[in-house]
Amino acid sequence: MPDLKVEQPKSLVAIVEERLRDAIVDAEMRLGETLSEEALSEALGVSRTPVREALARLQLQGLVTIVPKKGTFVFAPTEEDVSELCVFRYMLETQALRECMSKAREAALAAMKGALLAMETAQANGSRRDYARADTVFHEVFFQHCGNRYLGNAYRGVSGRVAALRTHLSVPLEGEQERSMAEHHQMVEAFAAGRLADLDSILHRHIMRAWHAYADVLRTGAVRG
Secondary structure, eight states: OOOOOOOOOOOHHHHHHHHHHHHHHTTSSOTTOEEOHHHHHHHHTSOHHHHHHHHHHHHHTTSEEEETTTEEEEOOOOHHHHHHHHHHHHHHHHHHHHHHHHHOHHHHHHHHHHHHHHHHHHHHHTOHHHHHHHHHHHHHHHHHSSOOHHHHHHHHHHHHHHHHHIIIIITTSTTHHHHHHHHHHHHHHHHHTTOHHHHHHHHHHHHHHHHHHHHHHHHHTOOOO
């Protein structure tokens, strides 16, 4: 029987949620910035109701914080938050890579190479934000091909914060992109050769180095919007 599924258009709330999520992840909004429902509804050309619902959804993703009687804010991580997130991310990504290796090695490798090419193109064009987006896609590959929906769901629960931290805290750092690119090449080479121990080591170094970079930026207050 043919696939008769009808594509449903996105709801207004989903569109607003996606736009606000992109604005946070792409550093159009500062970490900790106050978000006014009225100002956002005016800027987006919608009523306050879909804005309010979208912000509630983003709170569940950890991208905004809603404080009763005080307001809504873009999430503002502490050094401890970032440390715990990086450890959790490492645990998820290493396991996802092991699953990819055993279940969908060729497909995962092809997707990783595609994301790496996009990173190289962004680097050549001098677009740091495009590089960060392609970097996010690279790591999402692990969960798209791991064949375990629970791993994927766990990662999706933190992926917005991981992507936002990448853009807000590492993109502005001098030399960070070059170090990141070298490590991604090493990951692809280790995965292609089936060297899981080396892959774990590279990924650990990659994520923990990012943690220290994030912590330095947070400590000095040099976060850019």
